[in-house]
Amino acid sequence: MTKNRKVLFLSLALVAVILVLGGTTVSGYMQASKYKMNLNYNYQRAVTDLGDCVDNIENTLNKSIYANTPTQQNGLAAKLMRETSMAKAALGILPLESGNLANVNKFISQVGDFSMALSSKISAGGSISEEEYASMENLEQYAKKLKEGLDGIQPDFDAGPVDASFQQAADDFTDYPSLIYDGPFSDHIGQQEPKLLAGQSEVPQGNAQNNAASFLGVTQDKLTHTQDSAGGLPTYNFDCGTIRISVTKAGGVVSAMTDGREIGEIRLDADGARTAAQGFLEAKGIQNMKESYYVINDGICTINYAYSQDGVTCYPDLVKVAVALDTGGIVEYNATGYIMNHTDRGELTPKITQEEAQKSVSPRLKVESGSLALIPTPGLNEVLCYEFQCTGENEDRVLVYINASTGMEEQIFILMQSDSGVLVK
Template sequence: MIKWIAIAILSIGLAGTAYWGFQQSNQRETLLIQNENNYQRAFHDLTYHLDLLYGKIGTTLALNTNEQLSPQMLEIWQLTSRAQTDVNQLPLVLLPFSKTEGFLSEIGDFTYDVAVRNLDDEPLSQEETEKLNGLYEAADEIRQELRTIQHEVMGKQLRWVDVELALTDMDPESENFIVDGFTTIEDSASNFTETHFQNLSATLPQQHERFSFLTGSDVSEVEAIDIIRKQFDLNEDLAIDLQKSGEGAQLQTYSGSFTHDDHHGYVEISEKGGHILSYMINRDFQEAAISLNDAQKKAEQLLEEQGLDQFIIMQASQFEQVGLFQFVGNQDDIWIYPDKIMVKVALDTGEIVGFSAADFYRNHRDRELSQPELSLEEAEEKVNQSLTIEDYHLAIVEDNEGNEVLTYAFFGTLNHDTYRIFIDANTGYEVVVELLQDVENNWGNRLTD
């Protein structure tokens, strides 16, 4: 009898141990997934911020007024802070990365010092302009390497949690593409002096967060999952990981992710109305089988299906086997830049693999538009004479305070770069200057002699 009691107790103990082990395994797997999601987000944010940083530095070289230079420098300073935050969230503790962080600090310190001084009394010197050019070139090298890493991460479905293992592996023969890529980035930044980033405060322009165009009742988590299944035609038994934004978020959203065959999907949905704000599909892309023009038609068809009309194609570009299309609102032949939508189309199958309409839902509303007080010729005189003007159109854009301004948008070239310059159509003030990179522009009305 005692023997059987002992066996029963032992069996219960083994079962309990097995259950505990199962629970621990599940918890560990959940933790790995959470860490991987955080790493992926931080890396893609870093790549995005370096792209913006490169563009912002480039636009300062085309500015014609000191009034725009200070706000531009503050924006660059803010972007370097964000990029450093992204770096700190990646598993690179064991990887020497001080030179790249020093490079970001160099940009941050330099742009902040320029932004806070009186540029009328102490304008940008020739030495500072040369330094800005050097930072611009280095930023280009780093962003291109980040894009290469991003392509490999997405194409080969590499995991950041494996980077942690690779960094703790002391075997000199071990290889990891992500680690090798970041080592290359570190080498690219080695020409810049390491400085310590100062956590300086500044009053930075804040973007208006309206989202007044979102309509409908709040949707539940179950309803949000149903929206995702319907959008991507997913089976009922396919697992969808859904997370709700925190209480402090400016807009309450659901973030969902799923894996189906070789497709890895990420989607963001507004709680109010269940509108799809953005999504991205990661998969391997085969050789292009459709033209960029056919892909544009696919993108336009998607907008129609989403009930989004009155849009005009602003930019079309091809990155290997993917077409990227940027649309802006169109009201009375005036381009509404705040109402922007971006669509990515795979050129092998014509599948939509990326969609972002957050800017549209944030900014869209009925606008009362007026006629410009300045003529086209008067506005063109306000553009940097070093630029060769190629085209123009009337446009609504946001200034640094988030106020919408009626402008003339001029497309001009300088050296081998193309810029878009927005001149206030009423005052002649240089509102925004943007560097256009790797794009094929859909020009508006061509200027006449």
């Protein structure tokens, strides 16, 4: 090949490379532009959907104030639940960073949750109270404010987060009032105080450390005071080797203990773990606890216990004990549920008989046994029920809870049993 031909060949090759790279760059740019256009379309669609949903929420709340039959009230409640679900989905798509719409998100969640609580009440034969009507009127006014705040919003999605565009809507919700009802988003949830510790004064750190040492069976000097915990159940926290233990500031009650040691060769089965856990509870003076369910993971058997009052299983009063299957030692103890919920409930008396309650159980289920149980509602209230253990089709094990006052179904669980334990879903 002559020198001129070599130069020509290299020049053509270089041109080809440049064309390929250029084409790739253009293609990449076009793909990026298309992706950005699609993303902006989705954002704009979310703004439109959010506005439409809020408009429907306001309209439906307005109708709900005047609805007077259970059928109509339940239908409107179902519509509110659908609209709030779609509004939350739309809000979740938008590129927001500052969290200044937290109250807006809370409002939307509470409308849907409040609607579900009302629907359950109506289905059980109850009626909407004057206070609940007042709450609906209040919610309607805030829905109207939110609708006005969203009208005309045209965020510039190319500029990044669009929090500023929603500032007016956020400002309208700075004074959003508390809403109390029986649901998981009710404002009283975050205000719950530990019932077991009601009226008890705060103990000094040294006293709490003594209680922790006594619980572990060591001297006080073996413990190191670490960062305290705040929140709904303030605690002093201490370390002792691989063990972390927490003691409530009010009353000085041990609320939790975990031992992070490694688990050796497994020597115990679930029955052995039960025996060890029961012995531990008795040694600590924790009485009247009924075993419910257990699970085995990584050489540890975790058993749940619920307080039993005159034959009634009080599921809110929960204590968790975890047993290491190598030595039978206790590697976790958690009494938070018991401390937050245990109180003097007086006599727990049903208004209907077990036979009457059993009539509400599906004919597709064979009832194996029944007993009284106190179960928590979504809003952390309590309801007395008959707990029926049943067998369903395909040998499903089913728990059905029938309200002991109204005869209405309150809850249904499927028991899941395997070599790893028994759990409910």
